[in-house]
Amino acid sequence: METDLNSQDRKDLDKFIKFFALKTVQVIVQARLGEKICTRSSSSPTGSDWFNLAIKDIPEVTHEAKKALAGQLPAVGRSMCVEISLKTSEGDSMELEIWCLEMNEKCDKEIKVSYTVYNRLSLLLKSLLAITRVTPAYRLSRKQGHEYVILYRIYFGEVQLTGLGEGFQTVRVGTVGTPVGTITLSCAYRINLAFMSTRQFERTPPIMGIIIDHFVDRPYPSSSPMHPCNYRTAGEDTGVTYPSVEDSQEVCTTSFSTSPPSQCVFTVTKAHFQTPTPVVTDTLRVPMAGLAFSHQLSSSRLSYQPAALGVGSADLAYPVVFAAGLNATHPHQLMVPGKEGGVPLAPNQPVHGAQADQERLATCTPSDGTHCAATPSSSEDTETVSNSSEGRASPHDVLETIFVRKVGAFVNKPINQKPAFSKDDILPMDLGTFYREFQNPPQLSSLSIDIGAQSMAEDLDSLPEKLAVHEKNVREFDAFVETLQ
Amino acid sequence: MNCRSEVLEVSVEGRQVEEALLAVLHTVLLHRSTGKFHYKKEGTYSIGTVGTQDVDCDFIDFTYVRVSSEELDRALRKVVGEFKDALRNSGGDGLGQMSLEFYQKKKSRWPFSDECIPWEVWTVKVHVVALATEQERQICREKVGEKLCEKVINIVEVMNRHEYLPKMPTQSEVDNVFDTGLRDVQPYLYKISFQITDALGTSVTTTMRRLIKDTLAL
Numbered sequence: 001m002e003t004d005l006n007s008q009d010r011k012d013l014d015k016f017i018k019f020f021a022l023k024t025v026q027v028i029v030q031a032r033l034g035e036k037i038c039t040r041s042s043s044s045p046t047g048s049d050w051f052n053l054a055i056k057d058i059p060e061v062t063h064e065a066k067k068a069l070a071g072q073l074p075a076v077g078r079s080m081c082v083e084i085s086l087k088t089s090e091g092d093s094m095e096l097e098i099w100c101l102e103m104n105e106k107c108d109k110e111i112k113v114s115y116t117v118y119n120r121l122s123l124l125l126k127s128l129l130a131i132t133r134v135t136p137a138y139r140l141s142r143k144q145g146h147e148y149v150i151l152y153r154i155y156f157g158e159v160q161l162t163g164l165g166e167g168f169q170t171v172r173v174g175t176v177g178t179p180v181g182t183i184t185l186s187c188a189y190r191i192n193l194a195f196m197s198t199r200q201f202e203r204t205p206p207i208m209g210i211i212i213d214h215f216v217d218r219p220y221p222s223s224s225p226m227h228p229c230n231y232r233t234a235g236e237d238t239g240v241t242y243p244s245v246e247d248s249q250e251v252c253t254t255s256f257s258t259s260p261p262s263q264c265v266f267t268v269t270k271a272h273f274q275t276p277t278p279v280v281t282d283t284l285r286v287p288m289a290g291l292a293f294s295h296q297l298s299s300s301r302l303s304y305q306p307a308a309l310g311v312g313s314a315d316l317a318y319p320v321v322f323a324a325g326l327n328a329t330h331p332h333q334l335m336v337p338g339k340e341g342g343v344p345l346a347p348n349q350p351v352h353g354a355q356a357d358q359e360r361l362a363t364c365t366p367s368d369g370t371h372c373a374a375t376p377s378s379s380e381d382t383e384t385v386s387n388s389s390e391g392r393a394s395p396h397d398v399l400e401t402i403f404v405r406k407v408g409a410f411v412n413k414p415i416n417q418k419p420a421f422s423k424d425d426i427l428p429m430d431l432g433t434f435y436r437e438f439q440n441p442p443q444l445s446s447l448s449i450d451i452g453a454q455s456m457a458e459d460l461d462s463l464p465e466k467l468a469v470h471e472k473n474v475r476e477f478d479a480f481v482e483t484l485q
Numbered sequence: 486m487n488c489r490s491e492v493l494e495v496s497v498e499g500r501q502v503e504e505a506l507l508a509v510l511h512t513v514l515l516h517r518s519t520g521k522f523h524y525k526k527e528g529t530y531s532i533g534t535v536g537t538q539d540v541d542c543d544f545i546d547f548t549y550v551r552v553s554s555e556e557l558d559r560a561l562r563k564v565v566g567e568f569k570d571a572l573r574n575s576g577g578d579g580l581g582q583m584s585l586e587f588y589q590k591k592k593s594r595w596p597f598s599d600e601c602i603p604w605e606v607w608t609v610k611v612h613v614v615a616l617a618t619e620q621e622r623q624i625c626r627e628k629v630g631e632k633l634c635e636k637v638i639n640i641v642e643v644m645n646r647h648e649y650l651p652k653m654p655t656q657s658e659v660d661n662v663f664d665t666g667l668r669d670v671q672p673y674l675y676k677i678s679f680q681i682t683d684a685l686g687t688s689v690t691t692t693m694r695r696l697i698k699d700t701l702a703l
Contacts, residue, residue: 036541037538037539038553039536041534041535041553041670042536042669043520043668043669044521045520045531045534052519052533053535053537054534123645126537127516127641127644127645129515130515130516130640131637133539133548133549133637134634134637134638173641174641
């Protein structure tokens, strides 16, 4: 039931709900990527951090979330769900959690949109950050790698909990009342796996028993809960406009700069704003399983075509995988947090005709209680970025690329992925990550037989000459040796 | 105004005391910290950004999220370290409690000093257990981790009740509500205290005081 909100409040509320939904997805997915997350506080407002929280946006995740939302907002009977599942090297998968962002009919007519709702949504996001670390799937996700990976899927509509098995538990993250309904964020999670604990996934063999008992093979018709990446709503392909939220006003000019793969620098600029200091975000040193494999569920039968993307190593295939707007001829045209080969996406053009959003406020008036936080202008143009005019790789190509990684990913190696007491407080990567990255170095060229033999022959030939030079300079060498004593 | 009071209890091994307390305190402060306020003309203000980071515990199978503020982390670690030392040196039953109190300052006229009015108190009761074998310690790692997960869920539930919070202050009053001394974030005014208790939950100091008083009364 809606009340008589003025149009500005209504517009603000829609925007808050939209960006809250997008940030919720980011928090959940990032918490399942398998690595620790770290963002920096900033004493000065940057103008781009929604809800005054430093939550970075992984473009692919935002893109997937927007695709799922398709311009709608969570409403009564229309929930936004993020499904987290596990997939083993054998190809079996299992749903672990469903995070639901729902709206019910209970309205709070008196609440102030621009201040109270905004701040409570900020608080709810903080709660989400905390809760995402305490459900059983978190420990599993931190140990993903060769034996299993964690996947995510976003869908909009009715919540589907049947895949969680019997006796799943629910934790409520929190609620925020608004004039149009109460937003509720909760998580339903499987508990069967909790008893098996992560220890069983640490041992290399065997896991067959676990698979038989708990994993269900899913057929891949469209009726299956797990869909391939074409879970669009009808009409999206025709470039449906978003009636509820006017995206064109929310995009601000965003520029990326290329930088070493270990760091990506974002600069958000705004017409009415002093350009804020670029915020260097810590890279997620992630096996990328959480991102890459969300489309893999239907791809296991696809053939392997690494040449299509021109990448040489299985590791480099990951960053390529994930852009919906990927061009096969530019495999690195994708900003991927963390993994080697991740390079910021340089869009062909900046936002097409986008206008920087009006920064809504620093207009907080403490004295009369109508406070409002500085809502950032939208920093999103990821949809523009991903809709590069260079064209899209087909989902088929993207999925095939995933298969490259899969072949290399599940070789059982008795590697301790998490060395005891390893810390990454000082270095950007921990010992385990370093070990994983450098465990297969290329062979030294001097060790190859032909080159070795060739250089030895040359060395022998030049030996008399070298000896003569050394004998000539023997006094100089002796003097040098004496200085060292 | 009634002060909201929440009590949490944890049973941990000696080496887990600090991490368990930090996990709880940081989770509470995550919810009770905002970005720095920047007041502008006409009584408006903008708010800085709060960053967060994951912290893996070394002695507990647990990860918690804290505000990215080294100053805040140092302050908490200092007091938690003092508590741990006091607990160790008390020679008692290994029982103690730490309180995190959020308060507002109310200006008083001379000669009265400012009043500190608490509006939320979180008390963590700690019971230290001694374990004999490595297997017990391993089980304890997991069990304490699970318990802390429950505590975080409890904390989040309280936070999202949206009960009393101090009103957003004007620039002249901001120091009465928030701790503006940190460089990067702005928690609500808080203080942390602790006491070592005996098995009856009575503070050891209180017991001694009572004994002396009783002796003198004879």
